[in-house]
Amino acid sequence: MLDIKLPGLDLKNPIMPASGCFGFGREYAELYDLSILGGIAIKSATIEPRFGNPTPRIAETPSGMLNAIGLQNPGVDKIIETELPFLKQYDTQILANVAGASEEDYIEVIKRLNDCPEVHAYELNISCPNVKHGGIGLGSDPILAANITRMAKAVATKPVWVKLSPNVTNIVEIAKAVEEAGADGLVLINTLLGMRLDLHSAKPIIANTTGGLSGPAIKPIAIRMVYQVYQAVDVPIIGVGGITCAEDVLEFLYAGASAVQVGMYNFVDPYICPKIIEQLPTVLKKYGCKSVKDAIGRSHV
Amino acid sequence: MLDIKLPGLDLKNPIMPASGCFGFGREYAELYDLSILGGIAIKSATIEPRFGNPTPRIAETPSGMLNAIGLQNPGVDKIIETELPFLKQYDTQILANVAGASEEDYIEVIKRLNDCPEVHAYELNISCPNVKHGGIGLGSDPILAANITRMAKAVATKPVWVKLSPNVTNIVEIAKAVEEAGADGLVLINTLLGMRLDLHSAKPIIANTTGGLSGPAIKPIAIRMVYQVYQAVDVPIIGVGGITCAEDVLEFLYAGASAVQVGMYNFVDPYICPKIIEQLPTVLKKYGCKSVKDAIGRSHV
Amino acid sequence: MIVSKDAVLGNVEIAKDTFEMILRPQHMPTILPGQFVNIKLDGFMLRRPISVSSVNHNCYKIIYKVVGDGTKALSKVKKGQILDVLEPLGTPFPIDDLDEVLIIGGGVGVPPLFEVAKQFRDKQTKVTVVLGFNDKESMFYEDDFAFLGCDVYVATMDGSYGTKGTVLDAIAEHNITIDTIYSCGPMRMLEALNQTYTKGYLSFEARMACGIGTCMGCVCKDSKDKQLYYRICKEGPVFPIGKVAFEC
């Protein structure tokens, strides 16, 4: 009832933690068996290890939060060496999020991950708002977005999902460009660019000035984008943005998502993913859906 | 301490209700004396009377709401005939919000309002996400935005403020284009395009499918945009988006706003504007600001 | 209209998922039958509009059904808590001079009609009441209307009590021929009544943001002049039958 087969991802249920909100699973593995998860989108991997941005990197907002982690990660080689072997012990699907400061960086990360059987698909992060010369430019221009997708597809031995930025005038245009360039699926949405000022110092709370807004506050925007993009493309969509419960998941499925990712709510309730997986069958039934597949795109019929 | 002089608007304090969230003041006039307000941004005026979109037009969201009113208004002639004379009795500044389905519509509305001494300045709404052939296109393209601004300036006998849409890749580009075209000031931001689905019917709750997201949820985005635009333009900015208290006002002033508008929170607390005006001096003092002028742009020094 | 801090004097379940709450304002305003209040709840952005079901010297009652998160939170409110309420709102049912009147309530449309019945009975008007519910467990206030001295008939959709079917089925079964109606209930019921009757008043619902007439969120069109519109929160929620268009 919960299973869904997507490019590269044979999911036993449509729930996966979102990139950057679950590390490489180690901390959550102490709390529950990661094998119950449909999949895991692991933290963005870059070629070099990255320390990320200065702190503070976190600020609270109404029904949301800002973050400016800056893609801190140990680098792809270290991830291959220590994190993937750890994740291998779990029966779940791994979506490897790929980032970089240049197109070449992305390609190099993919090349190194191609040989790792633990990785089932790639998630190109062309949308992180916290890296200076990085993804944001790629994700807000249809030509650049299509270009990096094409380059990734040319070297990737696994399906390529592209994670889009919501900070654009026309998400449909970008989605279509990326689809045409060969993307196997789309992930919507990354964070919205936001800011908070400290009233005492008058300075931004986030050291990097701006941060990415996530959480329930952005859910209406994420739903709108999934809904619009679903009408315009044929590849499957993974929905993300503000999910806190099984009802939220259903809303994303209705809008057109085939699976979902749970981001910052893992911080609020570390057991949120298992809870949602447990409640989803009841919620599907309550609203008259026989299965996850039955619910996908229901708003459009 | 609270006063601030802006193009066309000689404000006794920087607080005004936002367009569409205060009607033409009649309902609030029963609750308090409108003369205490710095100004009032009245409901968008169009050439013809408009009924607006079908209902439901309202949906609640986490720390916010969606609306798809669709610029319902009695038309500019009726406004001139019945609403402006009513507002005339109050000692406050009137910012007349102007909208239309075509450039010509905007110009015609401005022409008719030019002779009304009750109106102190115009607010071009090139950003309403709820009108089909309307503003949204204008507000998301720098060339179109500059063009309508230039046309408006050519006929307007009062200063022209331009209210920008946040649903764009690059707000700074639009702001600069509009400034170059002669705008006397900018109003940031209108609502973000969002959506909610009903879990029973799987259909959008808003009859018009999508709606504009406002409220505290969007404040971090509004603050970010005011901050970025302040660094790029020389004209003054009126900040709007998610204000619920005097502390929020201070955050907008710090980011670079010279005055602010309070939108949907008027619905939650009909006395919110007088409350903020009352508390603002205390809050300014608490954080070491001698006056409103002293607080403007403080984050940038 | 005032913004009031109302003390909760009681909050009990009177039928399936249906609660009755007693509220005491700081200064009791005049509340007329059919008017509603708009309640702020912690953690929710918009206020919840609920009709006043009955008014006393210094307090009033509301009856509400738990249908979502807001009404669920309301059901958890404890005696002694204070709620932030805008009250009263909207245009009331006029209590006209009539010999007899037919009151028709459906589900949580029943509450505002109780004060209507009370005021008609105070004027010695003969009051016949037809109530419609989904099932027996959802039923409430049959006895309360009877205690006012009304003739009361009930219909349930599943036939678990009274006439099986809608309020119109009950009206037919009991040969009720009174031609002036006061009604509130689901849209489909109001639409059916709108086609059957020509005299009386209907009370409507709409998703509201402000509840006081400024946001234009709750409008409906005039049944004849499609340029003319009304705000359900201000010119409504009560309208003379036939005045309002049902498609919108």
Place this chain on the structure above:
Amino acid sequence: MIVSKDAVLGNVEIAKDTFEMILRPQHMPTILPGQFVNIKLDGFMLRRPISVSSVNHNCYKIIYKVVGDGTKALSKVKKGQILDVLEPLGTPFPIDDLDEVLIIGGGVGVPPLFEVAKQFRDKQTKVTVVLGFNDKESMFYEDDFAFLGCDVYVATMDGSYGTKGTVLDAIAEHNITIDTIYSCGPMRMLEALNQTYTKGYLSFEARMACGIGTCMGCVCKDSKDKQLYYRICKEGPVFPIGKVAFEC
């Protein structure tokens, strides 16, 4: 680490804007000195990290200062309420074998040091305590440390009690020469201690999202190897003195 529903057994103001709360978990976990808990509050998105100040058989204490909306909401929590808490988190202060130790606390950095003092005293270690506060009204726990059998010295910035100035001024005034310190307090104080002492431990703060080591929100750099970093919520909040870089 567990997610627990903790019962509030008490919540009282013990100094200016400073509250002491007693919490009883469903199943009391082992909580070591210097560890913290992460508290969910209604209406706030992120949890609030607060150090455990003292542990007993089936309950523990926290001491917190009202500095913003979250701690204000916490101060309004009533005895008997249930809080959603992640506990315990972070790496504790090791209670090393020492003859004597100097405990230095600043403001709301004082709380975690109380359990440290308690455990050292249980091991018969001589404990000298220097506490720094803004003013006399903000002071707390001088007596409690004394009751454990510690020598206690206080500094206040405005001189309204004890030594006028910082904890370092008090240490100088009283000629305290103990060279192993356990400390927690504001960044500037920790930085000064980091330059003065070479033995002991410091406990840090950072804005946190997860509190359990996954979000990378709370990192700091190693003082020597700028490629090496630590998560304050996981490898910290307690670090050997000298280990952590102060610019970040």
